Amino acid sequence: xxxxxxxxxxxxxxxxxxxxxxxxxxxxxxxxxxxxxxxxxxxxxxxxxxxxxxxxxxxxxxxxxxxxxxxxxxxxxxxxxxxxxxxxxxxxxxxxxxxxxxxxxxxxxxxxxxxxxxxxxxxxxxxxxxxxxxxxxxxxxxxxxxxxxxxxxxxxxxxxxxxxxxxxxxxxxxxxxxxxxxxxxxxxxxxxxxxxxxxxxxxxxxxxxxxxxxxxxxxxxxxxxxxxxxxxxxxxxxxxxxxxxxxxxxxxxxxxxxxxxxxxxxxxxxxxxxxxxxxxxxxxxxxxxxxxxxxxxxxxxxxxxxxxxxxxxxxxxxxxxxxxxxxxxxxxxxxxxxxxxxxxxxxx
Numbered sequence: 001x002x003x004x005x006x007x008x009x010x011x012x013x014x015x016x017x018x019x020x021x022x023x024x025x026x027x028x029x030x031x032x033x034x035x036x037x038x039x040x041x042x043x044x045x046x047x048x049x050x051x052x053x054x055x056x057x058x059x060x061x062x063x064x065x066x067x068x069x070x071x072x073x074x075x076x077x078x079x080x081x082x083x084x085x086x087x088x089x090x091x092x093x094x095x096x097x098x099x100x101x102x103x104x105x106x107x108x109x110x111x112x113x114x115x116x117x118x119x120x121x122x123x124x125x126x127x128x129x130x131x132x133x134x135x136x137x138x139x140x141x142x143x144x145x146x147x148x149x150x151x152x153x154x155x156x157x158x159x160x161x162x163x164x165x166x167x168x169x170x171x172x173x174x175x176x177x178x179x180x181x182x183x184x185x186x187x188x189x190x191x192x193x194x195x196x197x198x199x200x201x202x203x204x205x206x207x208x209x210x211x212x213x214x215x216x217x218x219x220x221x222x223x224x225x226x227x228x229x230x231x232x233x234x235x236x237x238x239x240x241x242x243x244x245x246x247x248x249x250x251x252x253x254x255x256x257x258x259x260x261x262x263x264x265x266x267x268x269x270x271x272x273x274x275x276x277x278x279x280x281x282x283x284x285x286x287x288x289x290x291x292x293x294x295x296x297x298x299x300x301x302x303x304x305x306x307x308x309x310x311x312x313x314x315x316x317x318x319x320x321x322x323x324x325x326x327x328x329x330x331x332x333x334x335x336x337x338x339x340x341x342x343x344x345x346x347x348x
Contacts, residue, residue: 001025001119002146009033010056016111018056021121026148028338035059036108037069037123037142039172041292044150044338049267051173051302052292060109062289065171068108069142070101072127072134073322074169075245075279075311078204082314084135084323085163091133096202098312101171103132107140108171120145120155129162136162136326150338158330166324167309169275170334173283173302176264180295184225184282184303187264191219191278192257193246197310197319199238207316209247210235217244222263225282229300241284241300245311249276252309252320256333260305266341271305273334276320279306307334 002023009020018035031041038059040052052066053059059066080093091099101108112123120143127138140158145151156168175181196217198208212218216231229241236242248259259278260271271278281304289297313319324330 004116004121006114009035012056012111013060018111019114021114023121023144023146025146026150028146028148028150030144030146030152032121032123032144033059034112034114034123036067036110037112037170038067039152039170040067042152042172042336042338044267045340047265047267048179048292049174049176049269049338051175051179051297053290054292058290064173064286064289065101065108067170067172069112069123069168070171071107071140071166071168072102072132072138073099073165073167074101074306074308075167076100076204078202078312078315082165084165084314087135089133089135098202098204106132107168112142117143134164136160136164138164138166140168142168151335152338153333153335156330156332156334158324159328160324160326162326164324165314165322166330167313167322168330168332169279169306169308171304171306173297173304174262174269175302176262176267176269178265179292179302182295182298182301184300187262187303188222188224189219189228189280189303190222190261191246191280192259193248193278194220195247196235197245197247197277199235199244201238203239203243205245205310205312205316205319207318217246222261225303229282239284242280242282242303243284245277245279245308247276247310248273248278250320251276253332259307262303262305263341268339268341270337270339271307271334272337273307274332275307275309275334277308277310279304279308279311281306305336307332
């Protein structure tokens with residue numbers, strides 16, 4: 001069980017007080033902000049592997065979702081609109097023609113209420129009916145737990161008083177060499193998926209699934225990030241690198257299983273989830289964002305493992321449904337296990 005402490009972390013531009021909650025367990029530390037539910041640091045042996053900012057004002061200035069909870073709907077909704085129960089809903093187009101990560105003022109900008117329950121940090125947030133165009137009052141809750149073997153678990157729950165869409169994730173940027181290393185050199189990724197959802201020129205799913213065999217997306221056997229990024233493939237051109245949903249399952253809720261594994265710098269990061277999709281993003285659009293300790297984060301200086309429902313699922317009947325029915329519970333679990341390596345093996 002983690003030992004949690006809290007400290008002030010400033011006040012937002014509109015006057016909301018923000019706290020930083022710090023968990024310590026074994027040789028691990030994780031810092032979580034009530035602003036956006038941001039995972040600000042994840043540290044082992046003095047190495048912080050999560051990109052972030054030094055101040056709250058810096059977090060408010062950037063638009064890259066560093067470490068944040070995103071919702072109501074993570075990833076893209078094509079055309080920034082959808083139909084549900086015979087009614088049309090218009091959303092903000094904040095990513096070309098798409099609505100991305102819940103809109104302009106999504107969950108990443110909320111100041112979440114914090115409490116400690118059973119040794120876990122529990123953040124809660126109420127999204128009112130009509131916020132960012134989505135129907136229903138949605139009550140969301142995300143708990144954070146850190147264990148002495150380096151398992152950081154995020155448990156997501158939500159309920160709505162009307163039928164709505166819900167797809168929550170965490171948008172942490174990782175670099176196993178350290179948050180300020182500046183490159184993915186020396187790091188290898190493995191994703192246990194046989195297909196990706198194909199994207200069009202706007203990075204919106206076409207509805208087709210592409211088999212990964214023989215492509216840069218075949219990561220069932222570990223591959224160097226830089227080697228994969230150097231390969232030629234139309235989908236890599238579309239995303240300016242990896243920015244794709246890997247198919248883990250075809251149902252809205254799947255068994256809690258290992259989805260991805262990244263190694264580098266003597267460390268290993270494993271990602272487990274009940275979600276049917278995993279968005280691998282190689283920070284292709286970081287553009288010199290000021291980071292912690294004077295670091296500057298540029299393109300392809302980190303990777304994201306965003307567990308999620310498939311993007312734009314509301315427009316593709318064959319995709320796992322993103323609809324949360326009134327009174328039903330949305331529930332997902334994702335865990336990131338950070339560990340040291342010895343001779344290529346994970347050290348408990």
